[in-house]
Structure formats: structure tokens, C-alpha cells
Amino acid sequence: MNPSCATCPSLSAAWGNALPVPVGRMYRMSVRPRRVSARTSEPEEDDPVDETRRNFLKLVAVAGVIGAVGGGIGGALQYAGRPPTVGLSNYPSVQLQDVDGSLLTASKVMKEYNVTTPDALTFNYPLTNEPNLLINLAPPSGGSGGATHVKGGVGPSGSIVAFSGICQHLGCQVPSLAFYPPGTCPQSFGNQNFYIHCSCHGSTYDPTNGASNLTGPAVQPLPQVTLQWNSSDDSLWAVGMTGPTVLGHSNTLQGGTGVGSVSRLQQQSPVILCSFP
Numbered sequence: 001m002n003p004s005c006a007t008c009p010s011l012s013a014a015w016g017n018a019l020p021v022p023v024g025r026m027y028r029m030s031v032r033p034r035r036v037s038a039r040t041s042e043p044e045e046d047d048p049v050d051e052t053r054r055n056f057l058k059l060v061a062v063a064g065v066i067g068a069v070g071g072g073i074g075g076a077l078q079y080a081g082r083p084p085t086v087g088l089s090n091y092p093s094v095q096l097q098d099v100d101g102s103l104l105t106a107s108k109v110m111k112e113y114n115v116t117t118p119d120a121l122t123f124n125y126p127l128t129n130e131p132n133l134l135i136n137l138a139p140p141s142g143g144s145g146g147a148t149h150v151k152g153g154v155g156p157s158g159s160i161v162a163f164s165g166i167c168q169h170l171g172c173q174v175p176s177l178a179f180y181p182p183g184t185c186p187q188s189f190g191n192q193n194f195y196i197h198c199s200c201h202g203s204t205y206d207p208t209n210g211a212s213n214l215t216g217p218a219v220q221p222l223p224q225v226t227l228q229w230n231s232s233d234d235s236l237w238a239v240g241m242t243g244p245t246v247l248g249h250s251n252t253l254q255g256g257t258g259v260g261s262v263s264r265l266q267q268q269s270p271v272i273l274c275s276f277p
């Protein structure tokens with residue numbers, strides 16, 4: 001008789017066939033044969049560590065599957081939201097062409113374009129989505145005004161310069177950003193009444209001094225194209241850029257396609273707005 005359950009009918013009736021286990025204790029039924037002690041020939045207690053290890057291995061397997069699937073989805077989303085970066089590894093040497101496709105010479109620039117030229121002349125460099133303004137600051141032949149031997153200027157008078165055609169404020173481009181010939185607006189800075197001006201919000205840049213800032217809201221100069229004049233054949237080349245990164249690009253060389261070995265001038269009518277902050 002079970003002394004702890006004398007009034008329990010079910011247990012008292014079947015006590016002789018009852019399992020030798022305490023009442024209230026649950027046992028896991030296993031299909032694995034119970035291990036037998038070699039020393040006593042008695043069954044050994046189930047090793048609870050086996051079950052823990054099994055559960056642990058299950059968790060590792062599930063985590064591996066989740067990680068693999070998650071990594072694949074994450075990688076796909078990464079490339080879906082951000083296209084692969086394209087561009088160039090270094091600045092190319094690019095020969096400039098005139099608007100008609102003929103090779104541009106410094107003599108031609110000095111003859112046909114000068115500080116009074118109203119049209120915006122642009123060429124792309126070093127990427128096809130990076131337009132630049134080409135400006136000859138020299139006065140017309142026999143005239144006065146303008147500027148020669150300026151910072152970064154090339155050609156026989158050191159007056160041919162080029163700057164990014166993308167404003168450093170919020171990125172308005174040529175023809176909203178344009179060179180304003182002398183007297184285009186009443187505004188002047190000292191004796192200088194010609195400048196690069198952005199009609200979007202009024203930023204003004206000095207083309208005689210590396211496109212430094214004359215008025216905001218832009219606080220950085222325009223990137224300047226490094227030009228080279230080959231005096232032996234009079235050709236003009238773009239070979240690099242200095243100053244800040246072209247606005248909208250994490251790197252002036254990245255985010256577009258290279259222009260190739262030549263770049264042709266384009267001619268546009270500027271948007272003129274004499275609005276200064």
C-alpha cells in the first residue's frame with residue numbers, strides 16, 4: 001500500500017502494477033533505447049544535456065536559414081535602391097571641339113568668343129552629365145574691358161577659363177547659371193561688372209578668381225576645369241578639375257559616363273535675371 005495515498009482508489013487498486021515512479025512526476029517517452037550501465041546493468045537516467053544540445057542545433061540550423069534568406073533579400077534590396085556606381089578612375093585628357101564639330105583652337109576662341117559674347121558656351125567634362133561653361137574673358141579685338149591672365153586662364157592672353165555649369169547652391173544648371181557680360185545687370189562688384197550668376201536664387205561667382213563667391217546663397221566656388229593650351233597646334237584640352245566636387249556627385253569622377261576623347265561645345269541662350277540677395 002502506498003502510505004502517501006491510502007484513500008486514492010485508482011492508485012490503491014492498481015498499486016501492484018504501478019510504475020515505480022513518484023506520483024506527479026512526468027517522464028518523457030523516448031524511442032531511443034535507454035542506456036544501460038555497464039557496471040550495474042541498471043538503466044541509466046536520460047541525459048538532459050542531449051535534449052538541450054538537440055534544441056540548440058535546431059536553433060542554429062533555423063538561424064542559418066533565416067540568415068541566408070535575409071542576406072539574399074537584403075543584398076537584393078541594397079542594389080534595387082542604389083544603382084551601381086559608374087564613372088572614371090582618373091581625369092582624362094579631352095580635346096575640345098567647336099559647335100560645328102571642328103577642332104577648337106585658342107585663335108578661334110579669341111576671334112569668335114570674348115567677354116561680350118552673350119551666349120552660354122558649354123561642354124561636358126569629365127562625365128556626360130557634368131556640363132561646364134567655357135568663357136573667354138578677354139575684350140573683343142581692339143576693345144577694352146574684360147580680364148586677361150586670370151587664375152587658371154589659358155590661351156595667348158591667359159583669358160580662357162572653364163567652370164562647372166552646375167550651381168553650388170542647389171544645383172541649377174546652364175542656362176539658368178550663366179556668364180553675364182559687362183553691363184548685363186546694373187550690379188557690379190568694385191569695378192567688375194561681369195560675372196557668373198545663377199537666376200534661381202541669385203548666387204554670383206567671380207570668373208577672374210577661380211569662380212569664388214561674390215554673393216550667396218552658395219558658399220562654395222564653382223569647380224574649375226583645368227584647361228591646357230597646346231601652343232604648337234593651338235588646340236585646347238580639358239585635363240582635370242579643381243575646387244569642390246561637382247554638386248550632386250559624391251565624387252566628380254563618379255555617377256555618370258565618361259565623355260570619351262573629345263567634347264563638343266554647345267551654344268545656349270542664358271536665362272538672365274538681375275536678382276541679387
Ligand code: FES
Nearest residue numbers: 167169170198201
Ligand atoms: S541653385 Fe543657384 S542660387 Fe540656388
